[in-house]
Amino acid sequence: MIRETSPETNDDATATAVITAGDYLNKLAGESIERLCREKLDSGVKRLVVDFSETEIINSIGVSILLDVIDSAKKHDAKVVFAELREDSRELFDMLGLTKHVTIV
Amino acid sequence: MIEQQPKLIHAFGALAELGQEVANKNNFQETIRTSLHLVSGALGIMRGGVARYSRFGRELNMLAVRGLGDDFPLSLSLCMEDERQFLANGLNAIEVASARVLPFFQVYSVSIDAKGIELLVPLIIRDEIVGAMFLGEKATGEPYSTYEIEIICAMGRHVGVAIAQRNLMAEIERRAEENRKLFDDLRTTYHDTVKAFAAAIDCKDKYTEGHSVRVGKYSEIIANELDWTADQVEGAATAGYLHDVGKLTVERKIINAPYRINAKESAELNKHPAVGFEILQPIHHPFTDVPLAAKYHHERLDGRGYPDGLIDREIPYIAKLVNLADSFDAMTTDRPYKARRPAGDVIDDMRRNAGQQFAPELVVAFMRGMLRELAGDAKEKRFRRLLGREYMEAEGLTTTLRSALNELRPTSEMTRIDP
Ligand SMILES: [Fe+2]
Ligand SMILES: [Fe+2]
Numbered sequence A: 001m002i003r004e005t006s007p008e009t010n011d012d013a014t015a016t017a018v019i020t021a022g023d024y025l026n027k028l029a030g031e032s033i034e035r036l037c038r039e040k041l042d043s044g045v046k047r048l049v050v051d052f053s054e055t056e057i058i059n060s061i062g063v064s065i066l067l068d069v070i071d072s073a074k075k076h077d078a079k080v081v082f083a084e085l086r087e088d089s090r091e092l093f094d095m096l097g098l099t100k101h102v103t104i105v
Numbered sequence B: 001m002i003e004q005q006p007k008l009i010h011a012f013g014a015l016a017e018l019g020q021e022v023a024n025k026n027n028f029q030e031t032i033r034t035s036l037h038l039v040s041g042a043l044g045i046m047r048g049g050v051a052r053y054s055r056f057g058r059e060l061n062m063l064a065v066r067g068l069g070d071d072f073p074l075s076l077s078l079c080m081e082d083e084r085q086f087l088a089n090g091l092n093a094i095e096v097a098s099a100r101v102l103p104f105f106q107v108y109s110v111s112i113d114a115k116g117i118e119l120l121v122p123l124i125i126r127d128e129i130v131g132a133m134f135l136g137e138k139a140t141g142e143p144y145s146t147y148e149i150e151i152i153c154a155m156g157r158h159v160g161v162a163i164a165q166r167n168l169m170a171e172i173e174r175r176a177e178e179n180r181k182l183f184d185d186l187r188t189t190y191h192d193t194v195k196a197f198a199a200a201i202d203c204k205d206k207y208t209e210g211h212s213v214r215v216g217k218y219s220e221i222i223a224n225e226l227d228w229t230a231d232q233v234e235g236a237a238t239a240g241y242l243h244d245v246g247k248l249t250v251e252r253k254i255i256n257a258p259y260r261i262n263a264k265e266s267a268e269l270n271k272h273p274a275v276g277f278e279i280l281q282p283i284h285h286p287f288t289d290v291p292l293a294a295k296y297h298h299e300r301l302d303g304r305g306y307p308d309g310l311i312d313r314e315i316p317y318i319a320k321l322v323n324l325a326d327s328f329d330a331m332t333t334d335r336p337y338k339a340r341r342p343a344g345d346v347i348d349d350m351r352r353n354a355g356q357q358f359a360p361e362l363v364v365a366f367m368r369g370m371l372r373e374l375a376g377d378a379k380e381k382r383f384r385r386l387l388g389r390e391y392m393e394a395e396g397l398t399t400t401l402r403s404a405l406n407e408l409r410p411t412s413e414m415t416r417i418d419p
Helices: A028-042 A060-075 A087-096 B002-024 B028-043 B080-089 B103-107 B109-114 B146-204 B211-225 B230-242 B245-249 B263-269 B272-280 B290-296 B317-332 B343-353 B360-374 B382-387 B397-407
Strands: A016-020 A047-051 A079-083 B048-054 B059-066 B075-077 B119-125 B128-135
Touching (some): A016 A028, A028 A060, A028 B028, A060 B002, A060 B028, A060 B059, B002 B028, B002 B146, B028 B048, B028 B059, B059 B128, B080 B103, B103 B109, B119 B146, B146 B245, B211 B230, B211 B317, B211 B360, B211 B382, B230 B317, B272 B290, B290 B317, B317 B343, B317 B360, B343 B360, B360 B382, B360 B397
Parallel strands (some): A016 A047
Antiparallel strands (some): B048 B059
């Protein structure tokens, strides 16, 4: 399931939304994560935190959907933060260039 | 190359998944969307699209897009030169930067450049363009390497096959539909032809006007009573309509003779079943064995019929059915030398001849149909329409039918119900 916890601050410029990637990311259904991110961005969120604590592995579909998230954030001048990323996923993102576009915490 | 190994493993994983996705034959739209994600995710491609090619409109229609925005055209047309060049190129990636001379890239340069499309892969399956993949820059910002392009083409082949399969299915569905329409047309044509023939046969015989048509209708009633399928019922009706087609070659004066014909004339008339068979045999009849009905409709269970004196089981069932319908019409219509017989008389005749001339279960079916109509259980008053109201309202007809049905055993020793 996509769970969202959105402890948005009152300050619009730093409004943050946390999105849990879950394991849906690796299927076509993962597109809903990207849609959710877009909604957040449209409502003024400037910092998207994608939480990978519930994501074991990330396949190509997952990568593609995350690239869509990054692309949407760019169009909205928002930052993307990847949190709780496993080591092997981080290596994959390095290799494919995703880490160039996000902050990893 | 060593540091590229994890990259390769990741990309090959995507390739394997794509193969599975295409083989699984899920929803086509979903397959294409998934394919686009797999290709993009395999190499970290920021944006792209998959289009299907319409040969007739000569245009690429987008099936799935990622990150191309609303302003990228959903339908892109090719000119003949583009088509020729794409086909010559085969299923290989075209680097946009080095293909600017192609009319396609000139026409769409604004959109292609605005979205940073770097590769176009024409999806060519069996020498036909089925679609194309548009791929933008990579997340790394680096140019595509040779091995990456090879992986893209391998994946493109899968996507192309998925589209080609879909096209083939659509084509098969279209043809099946066309075939069905054609079949309906043929069936109507056949039906009309049969009726026209029946009218032509009846024309020759002015005393028995409408005989073939009535025999067709009685045959239909019997088949219906036997619970035959719609096609079988139609076949029985057709056999009835055409049973006397051989009479077309018998001299008119013999058919119309207002007296009992002599032996020579009789021999001439008795050729009509065999002649009918010859006429009908070369025609393909969609339902029942219509030629056999024509050939044997004057045979009797007891072997005293003609032309071959067959007995019971040797006689095709459809011929037995038409024989009953034929005899019933002969008894219930005025002949040049004989007025029609009263209904009760005819029922009696059929009962007595069940097992001799007629197949008993057919007599039962026929009488049951008549009784149902008299009792008001039939949808249509077919007997009344064919025989006249007065005839069907003959005194005691219901009682006669009931007692005949009580007396009749549904099968003779020799006859077996074989619908
Ligand atoms: Fe006949
Ligand atoms: Fe006849």
